[in-house]
Amino acid sequence: MKTKSLKLVMGIVLVFFTILCLNAVIAMNDPVAPFQGNTSAQVGDLITESASELLQSASEAFLFLNEVEIAEKSGLNVSAALQRVDMALGRVEQARRLFKDIISLGNEAGYEEKRIAKLKNFSYDSFARENGLSMETMKDISIYLERGNVLGFYRRHVRNLQILQDTLDGIKGDLLAGRQLQHQVLWSLLQQYDKTMMFGNYASMVFYKI
Numbered sequence: 001m002k003t004k005s006l007k008l009v010m011g012i013v014l015v016f017f018t019i020l021c022l023n024a025v026i027a028m029n030d031p032v033a034p035f036q037g038n039t040s041a042q043v044g045d046l047i048t049e050s051a052s053e054l055l056q057s058a059s060e061a062f063l064f065l066n067e068v069e070i071a072e073k074s075g076l077n078v079s080a081a082l083q084r085v086d087m088a089l090g091r092v093e094q095a096r097r098l099f100k101d102i103i104s105l106g107n108e109a110g111y112e113e114k115r116i117a118k119l120k121n122f123s124y125d126s127f128a129r130e131n132g133l134s135m136e137t138m139k140d141i142s143i144y145l146e147r148g149n150v151l152g153f154y155r156r157h158v159r160n161l162q163i164l165q166d167t168l169d170g171i172k173g174d175l176l177a178g179r180q181l182q183h184q185v186l187w188s189l190l191q192q193y194d195k196t197m198m199f200g201n202y203a204s205m206v207f208y209k210i
Helices: 004-024 039-074 078-109 113-121 123-131 135-145 150-177 185-208
Strands: none
Touching: 004 113, 039 150, 039 185, 078 150, 123 135, 123 185, 135 150, 135 185, 150 185
């Protein structure tokens, strides 16, 4: 399989992914979630667990892409590629399930209003500029957080995870059917991991700041 164009994109993204992972240790990891009672502690633990699952999924996905890269020499090892995709898929599924549990817990507990007030009064644009963050990603986050809609933000994260899951499931189907993998799909997979982790990481930075 000829993948010269893919190599250039992967090289750039792998460097960025390495940098991103240094920050992603706290991706979606907010130990002081804005819910009443003991729910915040429970939610914090679940968010940490979900973030870990997402990072491990990304690791497996990149190992799968490595299988695609080395296929240029001796052909794709479908068994190895399928194993990596299965692992990535399972981790994303678990991350999504954990966040659905988080939403259920938060919905039942209700918000802690002082914490929500801080989110509503936070200067998202200024924070993004001061820290050299993507204004587009911060805008996506602020749509929810500046209204105090933390559960809405969590639901958006679940949708991002579902998109990842669907993409991985499609790749798995192609591998099982013996179809050639499309570069556009592989590029999309990279972008989806990037977007999903940045979405969580930026929100985590906001929660720690307030």
